[in-house]
Amino acid sequence: MFDIIQTDWRKLVHDIETAKPKLDSLVWSAIPNDLRKMLIERLQPPNPELAKQITDIMSSSTLPVGWGKQLFPELIITQSCSGAALLHHNDKLKNILGSGVQLCGECYSSTEGVLGINLGYTSLNQFTFAVRFFEHSELNKLYEVVITNYNGLYRYRMGDIIKIIDYRNGNLPVFELVYRRSSILNHFGEHVTEQQIISTLQRSIKQLNEQLKTSFILVDYCATSVNENNLFYHRLFIELNPQQSNDAIILDQLLGYLFGHHNTNQELENSLKNFALFIDKDLCDSNYFYSDERLSSRLQSLDILLCKQGTFIKLKQAQMLGGASNEQLKVPHVIPETAQNLLNLMVVHSKRIKE
Structure with missing residues (x-):
């Protein structure tokens, strides 16, 4: 909204x-x-x-922190999506709403139904099961959610991977949403998850902010797995959002340099190269199997592209034009090769960061 x-x-x-x-x-x-x-x-x-x-x-050329609260001054709490793949949106919402609005993840729900309720509103990704044979679940183990219809004739694989983190009242498991099966990047069994990419991007953006003395936050990202003449790699599209007026100037310079609108700036060029190198190295540190495939040279380094501001809004619009429901629209964090119209849109509105 x-x-x-x-x-x-x-x-x-x-x-x-x-x-x-x-x-x-x-x-x-x-x-x-x-x-x-x-x-x-x-x-x-x-x-x-x-x-x-x-x-x-x-x-204003740069919107102030809390501009959403200024538009809705009586707003004190908002229900928001949460979970590993969506937690970076909380940073964006906190910047929009300021410190006076509580973000609450009310329930674990999907198109198929409401599957769990939030037991602790202070932790936005802890829920309890509503439907599951949970007596066999073990603490700190990962599980895929499967639901059964009333008569037991059909089972539905939700595609959500969860981790059991606690128990309440003896046998009610509390869990956190880790990732979706459809949002994994994989060529040779490295299985890079949304949670790993988002954590890597947050650390990398923090490092970029320290280097440039900025306060960028992640708008969103999406990725795709590429096989180009037997060179295998993952392509990552990233959009950054400036928080201060100086951030907007520097982001304009970064994009201007990548798109060829500004002359070469050695400092900005080095910052972008370090940013790309840090992302790939951090992902290696986060995922042993990804690191192993990189060391064996079967996987090439990440192909990282920085997007123009507003690119992910255009992506949502393209999804709606393709028939996606506005009420259930989610940015796909992994775009398959078959969705060439979406991939082409992302490529047109972004430029590669060269290492």
């Missing part, structure tokens, strides 16, 4: 100020007439004062 507000806040201001959506809006043109009439009634009366307040907040 906040991504949409940040991108289309001018449309929001227009609708509030005039109490009528723009007629040339693609969304508006697709809405039936009876629903249009009801929406226009709900927008009444025009509120130019609120429109001005939103403009004052959103028109």
Whole structure:
């Protein structure tokens, strides 16, 4: 939601100020007439004062920390997704909402149903099972979630890999979501997980921030496994978000250098090379099997591409145009080779960091 507000806040201001959506809006043109009439009634009366307040907040070249709280001053708690593959979004939300809003992961849910509830809101990735033969689970072991329908005729593999971390009331296991089976990078059995990549990126961005004296955070990432003329490697797309005005200037310089808009800057060039080297080395430290394949030269080093700002919003839009539901839309952290339209979009809006 906040991504949409940040991108289309001018449309929001227009609708509030005039109490009528723009007629040339693609969304508006697709809405039936009876629903249009009801929406226009709900927008009444025009509120130019609120429109001005939103403009004052959103028109800054660099949005202040807590701008989401400024837009919704009565907001005190928000339900958010959590888990290994989504935890980096919490940093982004904390920057948007500031320190006065509690982030709460309410439950472990999916399209198939609600499978668990959150026992401890202070730890956003601890849940309890709702459906499972859990009496055979062991502490600190990994399990894949399988659910059975009421009559027991069908079993569904959720694709979620969980780790049992505690027990409550004797036999109720508490678990954390580790990764999804479909989001593993693999060529020769190295099985690089989302959790490993996100942890590596967070450490690498921290190192980059210390080097450049910035405060970048990770917007999102996605990856794909590549076999190019029997050269095997993983390609990683990364988007960074500046937090301060100076960050925005430096990020513009980094992207300008990669896209050839700015002259070569030795300091920035070295920083990017060190960033790419640190990511690959840290991933080797995190995953023994990945390290072993790198040392054997069967796997080449990571192919790391830095994305323009707004690239992952474009990725979501492309997914929706492809028929994905807006309510259940998730950024794919692993894009298969078959999804060439998504891969092409990412390549067009990013540039390779050369080691």
